[in-house]
Amino acid sequence: MSLKRLFVANRGEIAVRILRSARQLGLETVLGVSAADTQGLGAEMADRVVVLGPAPAAKSYLDCRLVVHAAKGTGCDALHPGYGFLSEKPELSRLCESVGVAFVGPRAETIEALGDKLSARRLARETGVRTVPGTDHMISVAAARAAAAELGYPVVMKASAGGGGRGMFKATGPAELEASFDKAAREAQSAFGDGRLYLERFVERARHVEVQIVGDGAGNVVHFGERDCSVQRRYQKLIEEAPASAVPDATRERLHEAALRLTRFAKYRNAGTVEFLYDVDRDDFYFIEVNSRIQVEHPVSEAITGHDLIALQLRVAAGDGLGLSQSDIRIAGHAIECRINAEDPRNNFAPAPGRITRWRPPMGEGIRLDTHAREGYLVPPFYDSMIGKLIAHGRTRDEAISRMLSAIECFTLEGPKTTLPLAAATVAHPDFRGNRISTRWLEDVGLPDFQTGRGGHDGAHRIPG
Amino acid sequence: MTIKPQDIEALIALFETSEWDELHLKIPDFEIFLSSDPLARAPGSAAAAAPVVTTAPGAAPSAAGPASAVPPGVSPAAPPAVSSVAVQPHWIAVKAPNLGTFYRAPKPGSPAFVEVGQAVTPETEICLIEVMKLFTTVKAGVAGMVRQVCVEDAVMVEFGDTLFYIEPA
Numbered sequence: 275m276s277l278k279r280l281f282v283a284n285r286g287e288i289a290v291r292i293l294r295s296a297r298q299l300g301l302e303t304v305l306g307v308s309a310a311d312t313q314g315l316g317a318e319m320a321d322r323v324v325v326l327g328p329a330p331a332a333k334s335y336l337d338c339r340l341v342v343h344a345a346k347g348t349g350c351d352a353l354h355p356g357y358g359f360l361s362e363k364p365e366l367s368r369l370c371e372s373v374g375v376a377f378v379g380p381r382a383e384t385i386e387a388l389g390d391k392l393s394a395r396r397l398a399r400e401t402g403v404r405t406v407p408g409t410d411h412m413i414s415v416a417a418a419r420a421a422a423a424e425l426g427y428p429v430v431m432k433a434s435a436g437g438g439g440r441g442m443f444k445a446t447g448p449a450e451l452e453a454s455f456d457k458a459a460r461e462a463q464s465a466f467g468d469g470r471l472y473l474e475r476f477v478e479r480a481r482h483v484e485v486q487i488v489g490d491g492a493g494n495v496v497h498f499g500e501r502d503c504s505v506q507r508r509y510q511k512l513i514e515e516a517p518a519s520a521v522p523d524a525t526r527e528r529l530h531e532a533a534l535r536l537t538r539f540a541k542y543r544n545a546g547t548v549e550f551l552y553d554v555d556r557d558d559f560y561f562i563e564v565n566s567r568i569q570v571e572h573p574v575s576e577a578i579t580g581h582d583l584i585a586l587q588l589r590v591a592a593g594d595g596l597g598l599s600q601s602d603i604r605i606a607g608h609a610i611e612c613r614i615n616a617e618d619p620r621n622n623f624a625p626a627p628g629r630i631t632r633w634r635p636p637m638g639e640g641i642r643l644d645t646h647a648r649e650g651y652l653v654p655p656f657y658d659s660m661i662g663k664l665i666a667h668g669r670t671r672d673e674a675i676s677r678m679l680s681a682i683e684c685f686t687l688e689g690p691k692t693t694l695p696l697a698a699a700t701v702a703h704p705d706f707r708g709n710r711i712s713t714r715w716l717e718d719v720g721l722p723d724f725q726t727g728r729g730g731h732d733g734a735h736r737i738p739g
Numbered sequence: 740m741t742i743k744p745q746d747i748e749a750l751i752a753l754f755e756t757s758e759w760d761e762l763h764l765k766i767p768d769f770e771i772f773l774s775s776d777p778l779a780r781a782p783g784s785a786a787a788a789a790p791v792v793t794t795a796p797g798a799a800p801s802a803a804g805p806a807s808a809v810p811p812g813v814s815p816a817a818p819p820a821v822s823s824v825a826v827q828p829h830w831i832a833v834k835a836p837n838l839g840t841f842y843r844a845p846k847p848g849s850p851a852f853v854e855v856g857q858a859v860t861p862e863t864e865i866c867l868i869e870v871m872k873l874f875t876t877v878k879a880g881v882a883g884m885v886r887q888v889c890v891e892d893a894v895m896v897e898f899g900d901t902l903f904y905i906e907p908a
Contacts, residue, residue, distance in 0.1 A: 306838075309898055325897040327837040334898075337837075339871035344838050347895040369871065 275299055277352045277376065277592045281306060281345035282320065283366075284356030285335060287662055288568075289316040290646045292354050295584035304348045306341055308334035310654045315646045324348060329656045335359045342369040352376040352591050354584075358658065361567040362389060378591040380543045380566045381491070387540065388564040398561045401539045403532045406551065406560040408474035415455045419448055421473050426556070428476040431455065433462035435470070444476055479554040479712040482506065483518045484547045484565075485533035486575045488586055490596045491543030497530050498575045498583070499605050504713050505700060505720070507623070512693065512716065513700060514571035515610045516578050518552070519671055520709050525557055532561070545572070545587050554712065570613065570663065573644055577609035577667040608671040610678050612697035614645070614662040614687075616653045619696040620725065627655040632688035636681040640667040640674070653690055661692070671709070675701055699724045742769045824887055830904040831881050835896040839868035839875070843892045851892075857885050858908075865903060868896070883907040 279302040282292050289305060293316060296303050305320035310329035317323045324344050327334035334340070338360055345353045353375050355361040364385040370377035379385070388394045395405050407425055411434055412418040422429045422445065431443045431454065443458040445451040455471070463469035481504040489495035502518035503511040521529065533548035547569050549562040572583050581603065589597060617623040633649040645662030647653070653661055664685070666678035682698040700720050705711050711720075722728075754762050754773045762773040835841070843851040843866055853865045859879040867874045879885075887904040890896055 324838060325899055327898045333837065337870075339873060340838055343840070343870045344895075347838075347840065373871075 275301065275589065275592050275594065277301055277588065279304065279348070279350045279352075280378075280588070281341075281348065281350035281353040281375070282316070282356070283335070283341045283345070283353055284359055284361075285311050285316065285646075285657065286660065287644045287646045288356040288358075288570075290319060291644050292356060292584055293319040295582055296354075296588065298582075299585060299588060301352075301588070304345070304350055306335075306344045308656070310656055314651065315648065322348060329654070331359065331657060335657075338363060338366045338369055341366070342373060342375065345370070345375050346373045350375060352378055352588070354378040354587070354591075355567065357567050357569055362565070364389070376591045376593075378544060378587050380546065384540055384542060385566045388546075388566050391563065394563055395561070397540060398536060401535045403536050403561045404559075405562075406474055406477070409472050411470045411472055412455075415452055418455055418471070418473060419451055422448070422451055425473060425475050428478060429473050430476040431458045431471050431473055433458070433466055433468065433470070434472055435466035435468035436462060475553075475556075477551060477553045477556075477560075480504075480714075481518070481520060481552040481554060481711075482511075482549065482713050483521060483529065483552040483559065484549045484569075485530055486545070486547055486569075486572065486583070487533055487537050487542065488545045488583070488590065488596065489537055489542035490590055491541060493538050493541045494596060495534050495537045495542055496596060496598065496600050496603060497533055498579045498581060498603055500526065500529055501571055501574055503571060504711050505706070505716050506713055507716050507721070511571065511613070512615075513610065513612050513697060513706075514574055515608065515671070515674070516574040517605060517608065519608065520554070521552055521559075522557060525552075525559065529559055532559075536561070537564070542566075544590050545583055570660070571611055573642060573663060573665045574609040574611045577640075577642065577665060578605050578607055579603050580606070607667055607669045608674045609665060609667040610671075610674045610701065611663050611665045612678065612682070612701070613660055613693065614664060614697075615659040615693045616661050616690040617659050617693055618691035619693050619721075621691075623693075625655070625659050626690040626692070627653045627659070628690045629653070630661075630687065630689040632686055634684075634686035636664075636684035638677070638681065638684075640677050641665070641681045642667070661690075664694075664697075672707075675707060696721075696724050742766075747771065826887065826904055827906065830886055830906050831883070832901040833865065833877065833880060833903040833905060835868060835898055835900045835902055836875070836877065837868065837870065838895070838897050839870040841890045841892065841894055841896045841902060842867040842869060842874075843888070853879075853885050853903075855885050855888060859883060859885060859905060877902065879903075879905060881905055881907055 280296045282289050282305045293303050303320045304322045305316050306324050306326045308327060308329050309325055312325060326340050326344055336359055353370050355366060360366045362385055364382040367377045367379060367385060368382040398405055409421045428444055428446045443454040458471055459469040462471060481502055483500055483502055485500045486498040487495050499516055500518045501514050501516040503514040505513035536548060545568045547565040550559040551562055552559045576583055616626045618626050629652045630647055630649060635643050642665040643662060647661040664681060666674045666681055668674035668677050678701050682694055700706055764771045860882050861880050863879045864876045865879050866877050868877060883905045885903060886906045889901050
């Protein structure tokens with residue numbers, strides 16, 4: 275590898291994860307930390323630690339110039355931003371380039387083009403990747419009826435000037451459309467001063483499906499299969515799995531092709547994720563956005579392909595190309611990841627920072643734990659609450675589920691409250707086992723069942739915390 | 740028994756408020772030596788033995804000071820003392836507000852902002868910290884006399900590193 279010294283501009287489990295791969299590749303490492311993170315697993319693993327600034331992220335992890343100055347000042351030739359913080363700031367990529375430090379991520383222009391929703395959608399259209407089908411402004415009921423017939427019911431009427439759900443009406447058929455068209459227009463007029471409406475396909479049962487890709491920046495892109503991240507609360511993913519076994523094989527192939535088409539066109543460099551909404555009832559998918567970074571849930575893709583995505587990121591950043599072709603990437607088995615957040619799922623997910631007084635993580639066949647936590651670790655209140663990710667891999671989805679459940683059961687974690695009990699209840703739930711969930715399932719069914727003690731339980735209540 | 744960073748901080752705080760010259764604590768797997776004399780060495784320690792923490796009492800009120808902020812196994816990259824006068828307990832440390840490059844003068848070739856022995860007010864500009872060509876002035880923050888410049892010119896400092904000692908008026 276042509277890189278010598280890597281600057282890690284992140285904290286927590288992802289800093290540890292990056293350091294692990296960097297060390298395996300023989301790179302020297304420098305970790306930039308805030309004053310709150312000077313002691314910890316990451317700080318111990320890195321060859322050198324530099325204190326960027328005080329605990330608040332705005333004065334440490336979120337300051338582009340500070341991070342690049344530190345990377346340059348410590349003689350690093352590459353910088354890995356992890357996820358979150360500055361990872362999708364075009365400015366970071368640009369600053370790194372300006373001082374001759376390889377940015378482990380896409381070019382600044384790519385981040386800009388994909389980060390802006392409108393330009394990303396334009397890019398999708400140019401490459402024949404569909405977004406949620408919709409119409410322009412509808413001037414009459416008759417025009418709306420004709421358009422809806424073409425889109426296919428159910429449809430949703432939305433105010434052109436709207437947002438936040440106001441002026442939105444769902445119609446399951448022509449009668450309903452005619453009945454609410456005028457009302458929707460009136461409400462749009464009074465709420466936004468603009469009565470114009472447009473129509474969109476309404477997705478009754480949606481799943482969040484995303485394709486993991488890595489590109490070399492010259493138009494070569496490979497994918498590492500897809501993930502299903504439908505277990506979400508307020509758009510925050512809690513459980514992710516790979517592959518997305520609810521998607522039929524033929525659709526899955528079209529999904530991969532769409533992701534490759536889009537990112538090849540953009541000459542995408544480094545790791546990225548193309549997110550789609552999968553419409554269960556219509557067996558169709560729509561482009562949402564591209565995340566131009568490594569993601570939290572990358573381990574499930576690593577588990578089913580056997581590839582180290584962080585190592586591949588570093589290889590690409592070093593200018594050594596992908597070093598593999600699509601046929602080198604084979605999918606084997608099924609993997610599930612549960613995020614462990616220091617939050618109390620029985621108390622509206624209140625953050626629960628504090629000291630971990632007991633930490634006995636599970637071990638066993640197919641179990642992986644990505645974490646920076648350990649016994650005695652103080653979960654600081656300044657940053658996001660994730661303290662680790664538990665990943666279970668099995669030959670089948672059922673085997674992954676049962677390995678996950680026994681791993682959670684064996685996990686002794688005392689101190690802060692965590693989301694592990696909810697994860698156990700979710701994975702054990704008949705709807706999850708039967709793979710019948712959608713992106714609304716957790717809030718509509720999973721959480722109420724967890725809070726009232728209904729649903730399927732394989733010892734979910736024996737988990738402390 | 741496991742010693743936590745908080746325990747060490749508590750020990751340092753205790754030491755700082757005491758009248759003691761030295762504190763030496765040794766239990767299995769852990770040893771700490773605190774002294775009010777920066778030149779002191781832990782008993783029985785060779786050049787660089789086990790954890791040795793020296794602190795100028797009163798000079799480091801912040802728990803995030805360099806001494807406690809550097810994790811084990813990492814060379815603290817201690818800035819070379821420009822002048823090596825023993826730090827007095829009542830001197831005030833001026834610390835780096837963030838990581839950056841330390842400059843003693845407003846531009847190359849011009850005289851330094853301050854020299855040892857110079858009187859300062861809280862508003863006196865005493866150095867620059869540069870981050871990617873963006874320069875921030877650091878003020879003395881206290882009235883008194885500059886007693887020590889702790890960092891070489893144009894060296895990268897980290898957040899919390901002591902830049903100057905000022906003897907309050």
